[in-house]
Amino acid sequence: MREREIVDAALRVFAQRGYHAAVVDEIADHAGISKPMVYLYLGSKENLFVACVRRSSQALVTAFREAADSGDAPELRLWRGLSAFFAFVAEDRDSWVMLHRQAPEQSEAITAELEQARESVMREVADLVRRGIDEGGADDRLGEVDVDFVAQALVGAADSLTDWMEQHPQEAPERVALRLMNMIWIGMRDVLGGEMWSPPQE
Amino acid sequence: MREREIVDAALRVFAQRGYHAAVVDEIADHAGISKPMVYLYLGSKENLFVACVRRSSQALVTAFREAADSGDAPELRLWRGLSAFFAFVAEDRDSWVMLHRQAPEQSEAITAELEQARESVMREVADLVRRGIDEGGADDRLGEVDVDFVAQALVGAADSLTDWMEQHPQEAPERVALRLMNMIWIGMRDVLGGEMWSPPQE
DNA sequence: GACTAATCTTACTTTCCAGTAAGTCTACTT
DNA sequence: AAGTAGACTTACTGGAAAGTAAGATTAGTC
Numbered sequence: 001m002r003e004r005e006i007v008d009a010a011l012r013v014f015a016q017r018g019y020h021a022a023v024v025d026e027i028a029d030h031a032g033i034s035k036p037m038v039y040l041y042l043g044s045k046e047n048l049f050v051a052c053v054r055r056s057s058q059a060l061v062t063a064f065r066e067a068a069d070s071g072d073a074p075e076l077r078l079w080r081g082l083s084a085f086f087a088f089v090a091e092d093r094d095s096w097v098m099l100h101r102q103a104p105e106q107s108e109a110i111t112a113e114l115e116q117a118r119e120s121v122m123r124e125v126a127d128l129v130r131r132g133i134d135e136g137g138a139d140d141r142l143g144e145v146d147v148d149f150v151a152q153a154l155v156g157a158a159d160s161l162t163d164w165m166e167q168h169p170q171e172a173p174e175r176v177a178l179r180l181m182n183m184i185w186i187g188m189r190d191v192l193g194g195e196m197w198s199p200p201q202e
Numbered sequence: 203m204r205e206r207e208i209v210d211a212a213l214r215v216f217a218q219r220g221y222h223a224a225v226v227d228e229i230a231d232h233a234g235i236s237k238p239m240v241y242l243y244l245g246s247k248e249n250l251f252v253a254c255v256r257r258s259s260q261a262l263v264t265a266f267r268e269a270a271d272s273g274d275a276p277e278l279r280l281w282r283g284l285s286a287f288f289a290f291v292a293e294d295r296d297s298w299v300m301l302h303r304q305a306p307e308q309s310e311a312i313t314a315e316l317e318q319a320r321e322s323v324m325r326e327v328a329d330l331v332r333r334g335i336d337e338g339g340a341d342d343r344l345g346e347v348d349v350d351f352v353a354q355a356l357v358g359a360a361d362s363l364t365d366w367m368e369q370h371p372q373e374a375p376e377r378v379a380l381r382l383m384n385m386i387w388i389g390m391r392d393v394l395g396g397e398m399w400s401p402p403q404e
Numbered sequence: 405g406a407c408t409a410a411t412c413t414t415a416c417t418t419t420c421c422a423g424t425a426a427g428t429c430t431a432c433t434t
Numbered sequence: 435a436a437g438t439a440g441a442c443t444t445a446c447t448g449g450a451a452a453g454t455a456a457g458a459t460t461a462g463t464c
Contacts, residue, residue: 020222023420023421023422024421024422024423025421033441033442033443034442034443034444035422035423035443036423036424036425036442036443036444037441037442037443039422039423039424040441040442044422044423045421045422045423075399076401076402079401145370146381148366149363149366149381149385150385152359152362152363152365152366153359153362153363153366153382153385154359155362156358156359156360156361156362156363157354157355157356157358157359157362158358159358159361159362160354160355160357160358160359160361160362161351161354161355161358163354164350164351164354164355168347178399178400178401179348179351180355181399182389182393182398182399183351183352183355183386183389183390183393184385184386184389185389185399186388186389186392186393186397186398186399187384187385187386187387187388187389187390187392188385188389190388190389190392191384191385191388195388196384196388197277197380197383197384197387197388198380199278199281199380200278225450225451225452226451226452226453227451235411235412235413236412236413236414237413237452237453238412238413238414238453238454238455239411239412239413241452241453241454242411242412246452246453247451247452247453
């Protein structure tokens with residue numbers, strides 16, 4: 001299908017050059033057609049970019065969701081979701097570059113698209129964190145605010161660790177996810193258990 | 203000094219609009235002068251952007267470094283550094299937006315500038331993590347690879363938590379830093395102590 | 405009060421590229 | 435073989451904004 005081919009080409013070019021440096025003519029070349037065809041199928045450059053972001057973000061969200069959607073314990077589900085995320089990034093780096101580096105700057109429509117995807121994942125993560133806490137049986141020392149905090153930190157750490165992963169290509173996605181789980185989950189659980197660090201009084 | 207005023211104006215406009223949507227004429231207006239003056243002092247639009255990034259990143263790195271540069275225990279230093287980071291973000295949001303949202307997409311020169319600043323902080327954080335481990339007395343179960351991992355996750359979490367902070371403006375920077383310390387530091391320490399999570403065997 | 409040096413502006417040129425009008429080519433129909 | 439519909443291209447237009455040439459304004463000097 002033509003549209004798909006065009007989006008494929010656009011994804012590569014956008015990921016490599018960024019939105020503004022990417023020229024529609026070059027995208028058309030990559031797709032093996034001429035510029036007006038791009039406009040016939042996708043309407044405008046911005047719309048084309050949105051199509052790329054949408055496709056990539058949906059693929060990512062779906063990958064995470066399906067991996068995390070078993071009936072098992074929350075921490076296991078979270079680990080699977082994170083593994084799927086790291087696997088996605090390792091496999092389809094263009095998509096990740098697009099979502100992570102290129103898209104944030106752009107216009108309303110694009111930011112909205114991206115925000116929605118991120119929020120969607122964040123909700124899912126927050127949910128797993130919440131269940132993890134409830135299940136632990138500790139008397140809910142963490143409220144909603146804290147759950148959001150943990151989710152935000154976790155997602156941010158995962159984002160950033162994609163760079164680390166790039167420098168350690170021998171490390172399998174599941175192992176990266178495991179490292180992260182150990183860092184975050186244990187800490188969270190133990191804080192719930194009453195263990196806390198605080199600065200000395202002056 | 204003229205140059206400083208121009209950079210001030212540019213920072214505001216770039217942070218609000220992004221590099222491409224920002225028009226040099228508008229920056230000149232904000233600085234109360236006309237466009238050719240901007241070119242006289244800064245040479246080109248890109249150079250102007252680089253000047254902004256450089257100034258903001260230096261301010262941020264300095265804030266972190268000075269806060270973390272006491273002779274105290276590593277964890278206390280780390281906490282102070284993080285507090286300074288969150289305080290900086292809360293206070294000078296334009297700079298943070300610039301560094302966090304606008305700059306990543308741009309050209310070589312800019313990415314290099316930014317990368318250097320990030321790396322510089324990352325090294326410092328990694329160093330504190332390493333000392334924290336050594337001091338804990340545990341027999342170095344974490345190697346350099348692990349230290350880098352923790353540092354990367356920590357910095358990424360902090361980046362991302364600036365968004366959380368924006369939604370919880372009543373939370374003081376030190377409290378945000380404290381939350382993060384509790385999440386990461388305790389987890390890391392306990393993992394060192396041998397506590398580990400791993401997925402069940404199938 | 406003419407001279408000149410520094411500072412600044414108006415108004416222009418240039419380049420680049422998104423978007424499009426008009427026409428060509430191919431393949432299929434009758 | 436003439437007609438026509440769909441897919442596609444060449445070659446253009448329009449506009450936006452980076453960068454600049456040339457001149458105006460101000461202030462300080464003799």
